[in-house]
Amino acid sequence: MGIKDLSFKKSLWVFHLSAGSCNNCDIEILDLLTPRYDVERFGMKLVGSIRHADVLLVTGIITKKTKARVLEVYEQAPKPIIVIAIGACPCTGGIFASGYNFAGPLDKVIPVDAYIPGCPPKPEAMLAGVMKLLAPPPPEQANANK
Amino acid sequence: MNIEQYIIDIKDKFPDITNVEVINTKRLMVYIPQSLLPKITDYWFNELQYRYVIVTAMDSKDGYELIYHYSDDSSGWIMSLNVLLPHDTPEVESMTSIVYGIEWIEREIMDILGIKFLNHPKPERFLLPESWPEGDYPYRRKIRKEDR
Amino acid sequence: MGKKTIVPIGPYHPLLEEPEFFKLYCDGETVVDMEWETGYNHRGIEKICESKTFEQVFFVVERICGICSTSHPFAYANAVESIGGVQIPVRAKLIRSIVGELERIHSHLLWVGLAGHFLGYNTVFMWAWKYREPVLDMFEIITGNRNNYAMFTIGGVRRDIDETKATELLKVLDDVKKKTDLLVGAVMDDPVIHARLKGVGTLTAKDIHDFGAVGPTARASGVDIDVRRDDPYAAYDMVNWKVITTPEGDVFAKAKVRLLEMYESISIIKQCLTLLQKETPGDIKAKVKEIPEGIGIGHAEAPRGEVFHFVKSDGGNSPVRHKIRAPSYNCITTFRRSCIGGTISDAAIATAAVDPCYCCTERMVQVYDYHSGKHMMNAAELIKFSQQKTEELRKKL
Numbered sequence: 030m031g032i033k034d035l036s037f038k039k040s041l042w043v044f045h046l047s048a049g050s051c052n053n054c055d056i057e058i059l060d061l062l063t064p065r066y067d068v069e070r071f072g073m074k075l076v077g078s079i080r081h082a083d084v085l086l087v088t089g090i091i092t093k094k095t096k097a098r099v100l101e102v103y104e105q106a107p108k109p110i111i112v113i114a115i116g117a118c119p120c121t122g123g124i125f126a127s128g129y130n131f132a133g134p135l136d137k138v139i140p141v142d143a144y145i146p147g148c149p150p151k152p153e154a155m156l157a158g159v160m161k162l163l164a165p166p167p168p169e170q171a172n173a174n175k
Numbered sequence: 176m177n178i179e180q181y182i183i184d185i186k187d188k189f190p191d192i193t194n195v196e197v198i199n200t201k202r203l204m205v206y207i208p209q210s211l212l213p214k215i216t217d218y219w220f221n222e223l224q225y226r227y228v229i230v231t232a233m234d235s236k237d238g239y240e241l242i243y244h245y246s247d248d249s250s251g252w253i254m255s256l257n258v259l260l261p262h263d264t265p266e267v268e269s270m271t272s273i274v275y276g277i278e279w280i281e282r283e284i285m286d287i288l289g290i291k292f293l294n295h296p297k298p299e300r301f302l303l304p305e306s307w308p309e310g311d312y313p314y315r316r317k318i319r320k321e322d323r
Numbered sequence: 324m325g326k327k328t329i330v331p332i333g334p335y336h337p338l339l340e341e342p343e344f345f346k347l348y349c350d351g352e353t354v355v356d357m358e359w360e361t362g363y364n365h366r367g368i369e370k371i372c373e374s375k376t377f378e379q380v381f382f383v384v385e386r387i388c389g390i391c392s393t394s395h396p397f398a399y400a401n402a403v404e405s406i407g408g409v410q411i412p413v414r415a416k417l418i419r420s421i422v423g424e425l426e427r428i429h430s431h432l433l434w435v436g437l438a439g440h441f442l443g444y445n446t447v448f449m450w451a452w453k454y455r456e457p458v459l460d461m462f463e464i465i466t467g468n469r470n471n472y473a474m475f476t477i478g479g480v481r482r483d484i485d486e487t488k489a490t491e492l493l494k495v496l497d498d499v500k501k502k503t504d505l506l507v508g509a510v511m512d513d514p515v516i517h518a519r520l521k522g523v524g525t526l527t528a529k530d531i532h533d534f535g536a537v538g539p540t541a542r543a544s545g546v547d548i549d550v551r552r553d554d555p556y557a558a559y560d561m562v563n564w565k566v567i568t569t570p571e572g573d574v575f576a577k578a579k580v581r582l583l584e585m586y587e588s589i590s591i592i593k594q595c596l597t598l599l600q601k602e603t604p605g606d607i608k609a610k611v612k613e614i615p616e617g618i619g620i621g622h623a624e625a626p627r628g629e630v631f632h633f634v635k636s637d638g639g640n641s642p643v644r645h646k647i648r649a650p651s652y653n654c655i656t657t658f659r660r661s662c663i664g665g666t667i668s669d670a671a672i673a674t675a676a677v678d679p680c681y682c683c684t685e686r687m688v689q690v691y692d693y694h695s696g697k698h699m700m701n702a703a704e705l706i707k708f709s710q711q712k713t714e715e716l717r718k719k720l
């Protein structure tokens with residue numbers, strides 16, 4: 030196990046960045062903190078600064094004005110960092126892809142580790158997505174990787 | 176509210192009004208020349224205490240249309256003022272001295288349509304990104320010339 | 324005046340979910356001026372709408388703001404239907420009102436939670452959001468999604484509420500009512516909350532008129548406006564309810580208006596459900612052939628105030644101009660009056676009192692030192708500041 034895997038093993042600290050969203054994805058992320066979903070039982074926690082984070086959640090389309098800020102936040106992030114695109118917006122642009130202020134999907138701006146599509150994805154889907162990313166690969170796949 | 180009487184009264188008060196039209200149930204549109212705008216705005220906003228709603232800006236065939244919406248909440252009518260600005264000199268007096276809250280939307284219209292508001296307290300870019308090219312206005316119709 | 328400090332709130336911080344950017348100019352502890360930087364969330368929705376057909380626009384406007392995903396379609400439907408002179412069936416009217424009021428309940432609960440967090444009452448935050456879940460479940464049962472309901476269409480609604488769903492809904496409402504009692508008790512009787520919110524961020528009726536502010540912000544300053552009553556649409560003239568107003572204008576008044584409005588919403592839904600039983604099931608959509616040439620202006624009362632849509636049609640398939648005005652657009656400007664003269668620790672709650680929605684307005688907040696331009700404080704610290712003040716007050720009492 031490399032240091033990268035080790036650092037993501039437990040207790041992820043999450044920073045949430047809303048680029049140009051409609052709010053629903055953001056609210057569903059906050060919802061994860063509240064009693065019904067309670068992600069803190071997995072040791073996850075929303076933090077106020079990217080400098081403390083292991084995971085960067087991006088919601089909403091990348092507008093031309095936020096693009097520079099997204100890059101800046103990514104540069105400030107301690108590496109290694111996991112970037113997760115939440116919702117149809119950062120994955121592809123979703124319904125806003127034809128807008129004049131759209132600067133391209135998130136993976137054209139910064140490298141993305143996981144995509145969680147949906148508009149908005151249900152909180153369960155977000156949890157499942159993060160868990161899948163962190164779980165060790167199933168044995169057959171692990172063998173194939175050798 | 177008796178709308179027929181209202182239309183007669185407002186035409187009496189401001190003889191320069193070009194046209195008054197009931198466009199739908201409880202929706203009134205008053206077409207005015209640019210010079211009348213401050214006077215009638217003052218009358219509606221201060222004297223009749225209509226609530227300021229928003230300004231719609233539109234690029235239409237004969238010019239840029241600015242539609243100032245006010246709401247008379249006691250009767251539920253929405254009153255709109257329609258001002259037509261020519262395509263070559265899109266300039267109009269800013270209403271910020273009368274309606275305090277109108278500042279934002281005027282800046283937004285400057286951004287998206289390139290209309291100049293004279294005497295605006297802060298004529299700066301509002302919505303579009305810093306990198307947006309000067310003189311490119313997303314809501315202007317690009318194919319208008321061929322249309323005409 | 325002494326040295327001025329600029330306090331930037333935002334742009335990205337964990338609890339006001341959206342990008343927002345305010346600059347507070349401070350002299351010592353006092354806020355002396357305020358400025359906004361905007362456009363971070365500008366997605367060009369009005370332009371996108373012009374490239375969609377009338378039916379498709381519903382799905383775009385619903386994504387202007389996640390919390391108001393009924394209100395925008397509501398206002399748009401009112402606008403387009405008024406161009407075409409479309410008469411919608413009574414059953415559709417009732418269902419529209421039910422969905423609209425459910426949304427108000429969920430939005431107000433969300434606000435109570437966030438306001439609680441700003442004050443350092445994280446228990447209130449957790450509670451309010453927990454009680455919100457059954458409402459979202461109800462949405463999932465009725466419309467098929469927790470948010471972005473895709474419920475409206477020209478001439479009616481897309482899904483019916485049948486007997487089973489109605490009984491389920493009644494059960495949830497009774498539950499929500501009990502929980503609301505609890506929250507109202509927690510807010511109204513707490514001496515610390517009184518000390519913290521009364522007389523803070525006061526807006527007079529004149530301020531409201533100057534800025535054209537709407538919704539609970541206006542009603543808490545004694546301005547008696549509500550589109551649902553003044554220009555009734557859907558089923559609001561078929562049921563009995565009252566507009567909640569209170570004259571004080573401070574943050575406490577805004578909280579009071581929102582909490583009491585939830586009771587009205589519950590009562591409206593119940594009456595609508597009773598009326599719904601009398602209508603023939605399945606009759607939920609009028610046939611609409613085409614939208615003729617013309618101008619339609621529609622408005623609707625969202626949880627935050629009046630949503631305004633202007634639609635111009637040239638008889639074709641899609642609107643030629645679609646102007647959208649969200650309530651926050653007019654309410655946010657009032658910060659200028661409510662924050663100036665107050666202290667920095669009150670600024671957080673005074674801004675939150677309006678329940679600003681930056682996605683609707685397309686906007687972003689930050690605190691710099693006026694002279695050096697140095698970053699002094701971010702929003703998370705500002706909230707902490709506000710929480711500390713509550714803590715001190717609590718100790719004193």
Ligand code: SF4
Nearest residue numbers: 051054116117118148
């Ligand atoms: S993916 Fe959908 S719900 Fe999420 S921000 Fe985009 S439009 Fe809103």
